[in-house]
Structures are given as C-alpha cells and as structure tokens.
Amino acid sequence: MTAADTPDSTGVHLLVPLKPLNRAKSRLLAGRGPAGHAELVTAMALDTVAAARRARGVAGVVVVSSDRELTESFTALGVEVLPDEPADGLNAALRHGDEVLRARGAHRVGALQADLPALRSGELGWALRAAGTDRSFCPDLPGDGTTLLLAEPGLPLDPRFGPGSAEAHSESGAKTLLGPWESLRRDVDTEADLTSAKTTGLGPRTRARVASAE
Numbered sequence: 522m523t524a525a526d527t528p529d530s531t532g533v534h535l536l537v538p539l540k541p542l543n544r545a546k547s548r549l550l551a552g553r554g555p556a557g558h559a560e561l562v563t564a565m566a567l568d569t570v571a572a573a574r575r576a577r578g579v580a581g582v583v584v585v586s587s588d589r590e591l592t593e594s595f596t597a598l599g600v601e602v603l604p605d606e607p608a609d610g611l612n613a614a615l616r617h618g619d620e621v622l623r624a625r626g627a628h629r630v631g632a633l634q635a636d637l638p639a640l641r642s643g644e645l646g647w648a649l650r651a652a653g654t655d656r657s658f659c660p661d662l663p664g665d666g667t668t669l670l671l672a673e674p675g676l677p678l679d680p681r682f683g684p685g686s687a688e689a690h691s692e693s694g695a696k697t698l699l700g701p702w703e704s705l706r707r708d709v710d711t712e713a714d715l716t717s718a719k720t721t722g723l724g725p726r727t728r729a730r731v732a733s734a735e
C-alpha cells in the first residue's frame with residue numbers, strides 16, 4: 522500500500538447507497554418516463570456526491586450500488602462503486618460497505634443519502650464539525666427520516682435507515698445534528714420536494730436536467 526492508498530484517519534468516509542435506477546425514487550417516475558426518471562435520479566446522485574467530496578472533513582466518498590449505468594457514471598468521475606452485497610436491502614448494503622471500508626483502515630464511516638441535489642459542501646462541513654467525534658445523525662426536514670449518519674470513530678456504523686429512521690438513530694445513541702445546514706436536510710422524494718430544492722439551489726447536473734424537461 523502506498524501513502525496515497527492509506528485511508529485518511531482524520532476525515533469521515535461516506536457511503537452513498539443507491540438502488541437500481543428502475544426501482545429508485547419511484548415517486549419521481551410519474552410524468553417523466555423511465556429514461557427521464559433515470560437521468561434525474563442520476564443527476565441528483567452525482568450532484569450529491571460531488572458536493573460531499575468537496576466538504577471539509579470528508580476523507581472519501583464511496584457509492585454502494587449494483588446498477589450498471591450508475592456504476593459507469595460514477596466511475597467516470599473517479600468515484601469508487603462497491604457492489605450491493607448481500608443484496609438484502611439498504612441497511613445490509615451499508616453494513617457491508619462499512620465492513621469493507623473499516624477492513625481497509627477507515628477510522629470513521631458515515632452514510633449519506635443520494636437524494637440531496639441542493640447539498641452545499643460548506644453546510645456538510647459545518648454539520649461534520651458539529652458532530653465532533655460523537656455518533657450522530659442529521660434528520661431530513663420533516664424530521665422522520667435521516668440524511669446523514671456518522672459512526673463514532675473506530676466503531677461500526679450500525680445503520681437503521683427506513684421509515685422512522687430519525688427516531689431509530691436517536692434511540693441507538695446518535696446525537697441529532699440540527700443547525701444552519703438546510704441543504705443537508707432537503708432530501709428529494711417527491712415533485713414538491715424537487716420544487717423546494719430549486720429554491721434552496723440545485724446542483725449543476727440536476728439544474729440542467731430540470732431545465733431541459735421544462
């Protein structure tokens with residue numbers, strides 16, 4: 522292993538999970554058709570990952586997905602994609618990704634949702650700073666879901682995503698991250714969320730997709 526391959530112990534290694542495009546973000550399919558939907562979901566994920574990679578405190582971003590098109594898009598940008606194993610849902614995929622990264626020496630692992638197309642690097646950096654070294658999570662704007670989960674350094678991620686995940690992560694001992702990072706909380710599940718994210722400020726790929734569909 523060269524120095525460049527040595528995992529950075531000072532930052533968090535973020536896992537970004539994505540289902541196959543034909544199953545992801547089903548509420549954004551209506552009125553768009555499969556091709557337009559796939560392009561939008563891909564653009565949102567690429568913007569999310571691009572912003573996360575630039576954030577202070579992020580040592581690396583790794584996507585977890587078995588979708589071929591997504592894998593090609595991310596690989597072209599130099600983003601590593603781990604296969605979705607054991608193909609048993611979101612939390613299992615994240616547990617596997619966590620094991621892979623920690624086996625490589627990553628000291629701290631987190632999970633970031635892929636549907637944050639308005640994410641600003643600076644805001645993610647502030648949230649990471651507020652987390653300190655605590656197990657922490659950031660709730661989505663409605664407050665039920667989770668957009669970011671951070672393990673305590675050296676400990677497993679122990680993800681509890683799914684309905685009511687904010688409460689589940691809180692019950693697992695994670696500190697709630699609330700502060701001036703609206704873009705980290707503005708996940709996009711519906712058309713109404715997309716309209717709200719436009720106001721916050723979409724990333725360039727999502728903005729272009731939305732504009733070309735208008």
Ligand SMILES: Nc1nc2c(ncn2[C@@H]2O[C@H](COP(=O)(O)OP(=O)(O)OP(=O)(O)O)[C@@H](O)[C@H]2O)c(=O)[nH]1
Pocket residue numbers: 538539540541544545546547548585586587605608609610611614634635636710
């Ligand atoms: N790798 C991987 N990612 C998953 C899996 N299930 C869900 N995800 C991703 O985790 C995030 C939250 O997933 P869900 O809330 O189940 O689904 P969604 O795609 O956001 O949207 P809906 O279709 O509206 O429920 C999304 O980015 C998904 O693509 C899985 O089994 N494997």
Ligand SMILES: C=C(OP(=O)(O)O)C(=O)O
Pocket residue numbers: 661665666667668681682683684685686687708710
């Ligand atoms: C899976 C989750 O996200 P969402 O359903 O909002 O995509 C979650 O918040 O735990």
